[in-house]
Amino acid sequence: MINRNDPEIGKRVLQKLTGLADRAASELGRPPVLMEICGTHTVAISRSGIRSLLKESLVLKSGPGCPVCVTDQSDIDRIILLSRQPGVVIATFGDMLRVPGTNSSLEQERARQAKVEIFYSPLEAVDFAEKYPGEQVIFLGIGFETTTPAIALSIRQAEKQGLSNYSVFSVHKMVPPVMKVLLSDPELGVDGFILPGHVCTITGRKAFDFISAEYNKPAVIAGFEPVDVLEAACLLLKQIIDRQARTVNGYTRLVQEEGNQKAREIMDQIFSPADVYWRGFGLVEGSGLKISRDYEDFDASLRFPAEINPVSPQSNFGCACGDVLKGKINPGDCPLFAKRCTPLWPVGPCMVSSEGACAAYYQYELS
């Protein structure tokens, strides 16, 4: 097996890619534009300096690939309200801690009084709930298809253990529905998509066939080493040059045609699709996962109903996260970027989540 970390291999693929990009550019009459739909890809591209190496010949845009970033402001405000309920412990992945709501963040709430515990796995949070029966543990279910199965498992585990103090606040989202919205936008201006490898391990390649079949755009599923991303870009450019559109699996080490059926079964058992709000996209039909009827005892939104008046887009302090997530602007084009909005004092979630495009550009890209 080749070492995908080997910079020499990377440099060879890079050379091939530059050649292909030039050919695609003469075919299109402008530099080709590719979009990655996964925050981990965004970070991998920025960290390895790929964007800077290719800036003359290829445009790499970031899409709605960071689950924290696409979480609607009203959901973040609900989470803040939940953290203020007496007897509640908010259990979360670390990424959520500093995400700003309209008036506060979990980090600020924790400094005041709220109990916030960070976990790497939702099963740890179930153990925590068992250990502290006097606390109401609410796990923040934020993520795409990749994380949802683990959270579904935690609910099943809590049921098995008969825990009445564990619940999940589900703002889970699915990638294919939002991609349809993205692809229906006449102003999109993207020639091909680098698809999220981890999400596809669950959904399978076929779930993304619609990109090429219905919208006539090439798409390639990619792994997460810099070489994986470069190779995926090569496969996309070849399609662009040949004027083809297929959804190709470039991550065969892990992704299968049908995906992980077992994981999907448990997801389907615990969750059911719902229309939910996305930052930047508004209401997207059938794109969210709410806890299904059979498991509603574990639904934190039912156990702790919190009324929130949704924040109107105008009141969000001029933050352009929504346009960044749609690939309409680059992070640097936002007037707040690196000025009023920095990782330390983020205005929007894209600057604070480790997978956010603004954070990746701020941390790694040369201005």
Added chain:
Amino acid sequence: MQGKHDMVLLSHGDGGLLTHRLLEKYFLPFFKNEILESLTDAACFLVQPGRMAITTDSFVVDPIFFPGGDLGKLAVCGTVNDLAVSGAKPLYLAASFILEEGFALPELERIIESMFLTCKEADVQVVTGDTKVVGRGQADKVYITTTGIGYVLPEANLAYFRIKPGDAVLVNGPLGEHGLAIMLQRESLGLENRVFSDCAPLNKIIEPLLRRFPGIKFMRDLTRGGLATTAKEIALASGMDIWFDETSLPVGKTVKGITELLGLDPLYLANEGKFLTVVEAREADGVLNYLKNECGAKEACVIGEIRPGRGDVCLKTALGGVRKLNMLAGAPLPRIC
């Protein structure tokens, strides 16, 4: 079950009989020296003419025992190293302890013994100190503040303004071990004891380096925020750019694997036994060889160079691209030292 004689009581902090017993049984047996034993309100000692250096640091690490070290060792190393990288020879420490009611005295003893052993290794003495006790829940087990004093080596000439384009940047070994060791010990990921803190006193390495190599222009230990944050501070203060080469940055195999798994960047993780040296290019090889051959720092290496610029830190990636390094901003890992 812990007996009443095995734990810290509020009366251990009342300044009365129990306070004295605490000192006599736990502190004095280890910190024996002429200056301390006078048990006056302040330590008095002779100094030599020249510049003195003083620094202070509080240590609140959680957990207090971790692979490769403990709170006591850290409390000595942290302060000794701050003096050493400032070009000073550390001489004396003051140590102040905040103890939580109910804290196990045998654990306190282990920490004091570890401080004693580290002092011996670094050739410094604790000459004064204090203990206070706070109620249960008002502190977490034990916090230590150490203040260190030393004299500035006449050979040391360390200043931001001496940093010039062309200077080489060196580090004395692999990065990110302390921060990761603490993190793995705290999170139950099943990876405990895989990584050891690099916590160590550096004065015995730094002093001969400074005496031998006048081309050394600046030094910093790479504690909180790791290499990236420290380098950014140096770049901003000197007005120069610092360029690192990703392929030459020393990161151990285990640290590399685990940080990749957890999505962490070893360049931002704390170290407690690593320092960065900026040295004139023509002395770089000499410093490197000395570190490797005379100081046992086998994995020391030249990691980059100073370039004219405006305070940026740039990393040439393995692929040949360039990325920026910035200061750490709000990583959710408190109490690492």
